[in-house]
Amino acid sequence: MKPIEDCTVGIVGLGLMGGAMALALRPLKPAKILALETDRLTLDAAKADGVIDDGWLAGEDGDEQTAVMLNRCDLVFLCLNPATLIRFMGRWMGAFRSGSLITDIAGIKGNIVAAVERTLRPDLDFIPGHPMAGSEKGGFAQAKRCSFQGKNYILTPLKRNKRENLDFLKALIHGMGFGRITETTAEEHDRKIAFTSQLCHVIAAALIDCEADREITRFGGGSFEDLTRIAMLNAPMWTELFLENKTELLRRIEQFEGSLDALKTLIAGDQGEALEQRLATVRDRRAAMNG
Amino acid sequence: MKPIEDCTVGIVGLGLMGGAMALALRPLKPAKILALETDRLTLDAAKADGVIDDGWLAGEDGDEQTAVMLNRCDLVFLCLNPATLIRFMGRWMGAFRSGSLITDIAGIKGNIVAAVERTLRPDLDFIPGHPMAGSEKGGFAQAKRCSFQGKNYILTPLKRNKRENLDFLKALIHGMGFGRITETTAEEHDRKIAFTSQLCHVIAAALIDCEADREITRFGGGSFEDLTRIAMLNAPMWTELFLENKTELLRRIEQFEGSLDALKTLIAGDQGEALEQRLATVRDRRAAMNG
CATH class of the missing domain: 3.40.50.720 (NAD(P)-binding Rossmann-like Domain)
Structure with a gap:
């Protein structure tokens, strides 16, 4: 070149x-x-x-x-x-x-x-x-x-x-x-992206999907805004991306549902000590990631 | 005063x-x-x-x-x-x-x-x-x-x-x-906050809970980072907040799971048109919110 x-x-x-x-x-x-x-x-x-x-x-x-x-x-x-x-x-x-x-x-x-x-x-x-x-x-x-x-x-x-x-x-x-x-490789890309990008967009969309109150942002302190900004997505493009990477994306959604369910069970069972321990592990893991 | x-x-x-x-x-x-x-x-x-x-x-x-x-x-x-x-x-x-x-x-x-x-x-x-x-x-x-x-x-x-x-x-x-x-009122505050704040923290924690790869951020384009920054949470304080607002938080987690499940079903069923329509509704709804 x-x-x-x-x-x-x-x-x-x-x-x-x-x-x-x-x-x-x-x-x-x-x-x-x-x-x-x-x-x-x-x-x-x-x-x-x-x-x-x-x-x-x-x-x-x-x-x-x-x-x-x-x-x-x-x-x-x-x-x-x-x-x-x-x-x-x-x-x-x-x-x-x-x-x-x-x-x-x-x-x-x-x-x-x-x-x-x-x-x-x-x-x-x-x-x-x-x-x-x-x-x-x-x-x-x-x-x-x-x-x-x-x-x-x-x-x-x-x-x-x-x-x-x-x-x-x-x-x-x-x-x-x-x-x-x-x-x-393309395979590795699609596996990782299903998590870092597509799953995140599905989550943001689901968050907005379950709340119709336009004034809910009065109660926002930054986290809601950060988690849902990407819900303003390009619908045709993301539909394509979701469906094209369907197998990996569904696997990632189910992994996420498993973790969410585990946290829900700890909350429902009032298991404060185990919950705090799990949140502390999450905090340390995220802090060790770049970016 | x-x-x-x-x-x-x-x-x-x-x-x-x-x-x-x-x-x-x-x-x-x-x-x-x-x-x-x-x-x-x-x-x-x-x-x-x-x-x-x-x-x-x-x-x-x-x-x-x-x-x-x-x-x-x-x-x-x-x-x-x-x-x-x-x-x-x-x-x-x-x-x-x-x-x-x-x-x-x-x-x-x-x-x-x-x-x-x-x-x-x-x-x-x-x-x-x-x-x-x-x-x-x-x-x-x-x-x-x-x-x-x-x-x-x-x-x-x-x-x-x-x-x-x-x-x-x-x-x-x-x-x-x-x-x-x-x-x-305190009741309304706790209902809304369960969604805008506590649910968001549970979601961020669940996202990190299901991925141990420290180098995953190489595949991050902003959405993963935005969705998981709050996973670096103060574990004792959030344990308290989650458990103290348990009933509302569990209700919100379940609402969210319902929306996530609906999107998952559309993806699994290759229902491109319905999925695009639902994502477009979400986009418009989020765009109409302040902040």
């Missing part, structure tokens, strides 16, 4: 994450940042703000534009929901520029990796990734508020990935402000 | 909240801030930092000191865990200065109100309160990091409270930086 200063970077999908990626890439001075997007107003705004250098409208009449745009890019960030991403790759695999490096940002990796291995042209490289950042407020207009500083990034490299491309992408990720980069 | 500038304010218990109260009261220029505390090092540090004007050591040999200190105060903040607070009132009711106003900060109100109504001298006033602030890091040394700015404060006034004392306390609370003050 040539130096980033000589690269034309393409962003496919200028939503919250695509927009934030474009913003974080700019200080690294790529030759050009192009974007492909289905919404014309978003493209116009991104161009007017200088977030991108040029925009291409995808959609019904945008076929030719999509092909032209992809053919210009040395590096492509696919910032789409998982199912859309897999459809996009199936349809446009022929259009990528030979030798280009592709990556994605999907919150699930098993099905993405399978699709990539099934469809990727031999002259392209694709490194699946998951930037652990986001916001409960979606859309390009919110991209500026999405900070990458010190955040985690997971990569699930394929055996066929070129070492130099992996090193290039990791340097770029750090350059965008991310902190720890973890390399793992 | 005389103006705050002429009041000697007493803080009983210089932990995180007692210390934060003293810090927040200082800019309101009370005549003096005194503190009663069982730990000599804490008292010395608070005096050296100018957080308090004078400190009194409670404990085995501190009986005389406790009585002398309480007799000097026009306004007393009891910043103790619920059971300690109830014991303290039982033992020291005779020592408060006639006409003084007392308040507390306990996270449960039913048993506090019952104890106050049982033991309060007719020449004293006691307005039960619950500042909805705190931190997972306890102790006086952390008090500076505990902000009251814009936070909620719940008061559960008694019928016998003097109107002027209630107005005085509310002005003081706003003066300390708190935002919304909600007046309600």
